[in-house]
Amino acid sequence: MNNTQIAEVFENIAGLLEIKGERRFVVVSYQRAARTIDHLPTELEQMVQEEEDLTQIPGIGKAIAGKITQLATEGKMDFYEKLRGEFPDGILGVMRVPGVGPKSAKRLWDELDVTTVEALEAVASDGRLAALPRMGPKKAENILKEIAAARTKGDRVPIARALPAAERVIGALKERCPSIVRIEPAGSLRRFEETIGDIDIVCTATDPQNVLDTLVELPNVASILAHGEKKSAVVLSEGVQVDLRVVDDSQFGALLQYFTGDKQHNIRLRELAVRQGLSVNEYGIKDTETGETESFTDESAMYERLGLQYIPPELRRGTDEIDRARQHSIPRLVEVSDLKGDLHVHTEWSDGRDATEMMVVAARERGYEYVAITDHSAGRGIANGLSIERLEEHIREIRQLEDRLGDIKLLAGSEVDIRADGSLDYPDDALDELDWVVASVHSGMGQDAGTMTARIIKAMHSPHVTAVGHLTTRMIGERKPIEADFEAIFEAAAVTGTALEINASPRRLDLKDTHAHRARELGVPLVIDSDAHDAESLDNQRCGVAVARRAWCEPKHILNTLPVDSFIKYLDTDKPDRPQFLAEHG
Ligand code: DGT
Ligand code: CA
Ligand code: CA
Ligand code: ZN
Numbered sequence: 001m002n003n004t005q006i007a008e009v010f011e012n013i014a015g016l017l018e019i020k021g022e023r024r025f026v027v028v029s030y031q032r033a034a035r036t037i038d039h040l041p042t043e044l045e046q047m048v049q050e051e052e053d054l055t056q057i058p059g060i061g062k063a064i065a066g067k068i069t070q071l072a073t074e075g076k077m078d079f080y081e082k083l084r085g086e087f088p089d090g091i092l093g094v095m096r097v098p099g100v101g102p103k104s105a106k107r108l109w110d111e112l113d114v115t116t117v118e119a120l121e122a123v124a125s126d127g128r129l130a131a132l133p134r135m136g137p138k139k140a141e142n143i144l145k146e147i148a149a150a151r152t153k154g155d156r157v158p159i160a161r162a163l164p165a166a167e168r169v170i171g172a173l174k175e176r177c178p179s180i181v182r183i184e185p186a187g188s189l190r191r192f193e194e195t196i197g198d199i200d201i202v203c204t205a206t207d208p209q210n211v212l213d214t215l216v217e218l219p220n221v222a223s224i225l226a227h228g229e230k231k232s233a234v235v236l237s238e239g240v241q242v243d244l245r246v247v248d249d250s251q252f253g254a255l256l257q258y259f260t261g262d263k264q265h266n267i268r269l270r271e272l273a274v275r276q277g278l279s280v281n282e283y284g285i286k287d288t289e290t291g292e293t294e295s296f297t298d299e300s301a302m303y304e305r306l307g308l309q310y311i312p313p314e315l316r317r318g319t320d321e322i323d324r325a326r327q328h329s330i331p332r333l334v335e336v337s338d339l340k341g342d343l344h345v346h347t348e349w350s351d352g353r354d355a356t357e358m359m360v361v362a363a364r365e366r367g368y369e370y371v372a373i374t375d376h377s378a379g380r381g382i383a384n385g386l387s388i389e390r391l392e393e394h395i396r397e398i399r400q401l402e403d404r405l406g407d408i409k410l411l412a413g414s415e416v417d418i419r420a421d422g423s424l425d426y427p428d429d430a431l432d433e434l435d436w437v438v439a440s441v442h443s444g445m446g447q448d449a450g451t452m453t454a455r456i457i458k459a460m461h462s463p464h465v466t467a468v469g470h471l472t473t474r475m476i477g478e479r480k481p482i483e484a485d486f487e488a489i490f491e492a493a494a495v496t497g498t499a500l501e502i503n504a505s506p507r508r509l510d511l512k513d514t515h516a517h518r519a520r521e522l523g524v525p526l527v528i529d530s531d532a533h534d535a536e537s538l539d540n541q542r543c544g545v546a547v548a549r550r551a552w553c554e555p556k557h558i559l560n561t562l563p564v565d566s567f568i569k570y571l572d573t574d575k576p577d578r579p580q581f582l583a584e585h586g
Pocket of ligand 4: 442469
């Protein structure tokens, strides 16, 4: 738990104690602790680990120090859990609506039985709240505004944060609820959008109520928005909302379809159904004439019922995917199992965590036939880039390792900086020693579009540059992409025979889907790379594959789906002829 989360717990305790009618000085001591914690320069978790004396912090006495220690070590606090148990689940959410606070939350609970944000919204809109003494229409209006603002706060979460959060929730539910039959993420996460508004999860179970109850009781739940018989919704302590729906197994297909969206796709699907005298809803497909609803255990049967080929979630965007499905012309999209190698991998030689051998063995475990080791070039002082001498030493290590392992092709490579003027960070004779060169921009990202475009195209004209890495350098939600004429860059990539990378790191996803789509159309060889800095991150490839699927890529468009023999022939081909080679052999 980080300090913000710990502070929030103490803020909640203060509120609940106030509702309970606890003495003023006790409430204030918790409030003061919350504020202190929020402004602390060091992480409490770390201080606890290092056994520092928390009572040295002003405003933190012995009792509160003990509570912090329990939170930091166990992730929960007995006192808080017990206190929360004395109140309805949703009361914290009500209390935290700006302008409400503990006092009003208690009144609304006592007088109008309000225990959830939804109920609060209801009484604020139907006049009951306004009718209470000292509340009034102005107050009701403000509360409605605050609720709406909280909903549309625009706090979309980068997929790199939503993905592990969703996996943790699904994992925890599976572990705690043996009655679960099927559980899948839906919504924008399943479609693999780059930012996620909220996480939708659909589930079937023999004991649905148990699953819904378990969600709201998970330790990392910060507040409960809804808790019913079909659906629960919570906000996790990391600030992401989770919507969980549980239905009967026979309806799983329809529910998954409905909540995968996107909205536009669903609208078009419904229009198509209406023309067939059918209506699609979250329970199945209803025959408008007979009034009977047909259930579907899986999605593909549902699409089939409408005369459609199955549409992969990544394509559901309400563009032309339904027309294509009607003509049965949706191609077989690339899958993780199609990948035969990874061509952008870091080791401890530059800024990676693991030894070369460990990365290679991990790559081999993933079934790869080849892997390119691409540590940073010298200019990346920050990333411990390799001098020419260290580069040569590293190449020797890679060659020896390949001989020793004997069953995986290793490419001695580099991720070479493209300098501000478009020159490369190693001289030609050093690059000549390498089998695979990813050229990337890591500095001077603020150049104007004209300069940047020329810079990248110049690098692509080098015969040594086999691929360009993370073209736009963006970090989703953190760093804006470079400005450049991407159309010109894609054309130059096709002409020079330079592959473009789909960087699979979920923080980057670069190329993004629309860029990958356009590059594919122009015949640019695409390569899906993990850019792994540790062995586990080799699994990022699935994120890159999702981007490629959103770009309608088939295995033949992706260079690293080639088996090792063809891949070597690709590299032996004159650079400008390589796109043609891939088109013929992919
Ligand atoms: P997000 O959460 O903003 O990243 O995007 P989604 O697509 O996950 O949207 P969300 O969570 O509001 O709803 C999940 C899916 O459920 C959505 O893609 C389509 C379906 N859905 C939800 N509400 C409606 C609705 O009012 N009309 C229609 N047609 N579909 C809806
Ligand atoms: Ca969603
Ligand atoms: Ca949702
Ligand atoms: Zn890089």
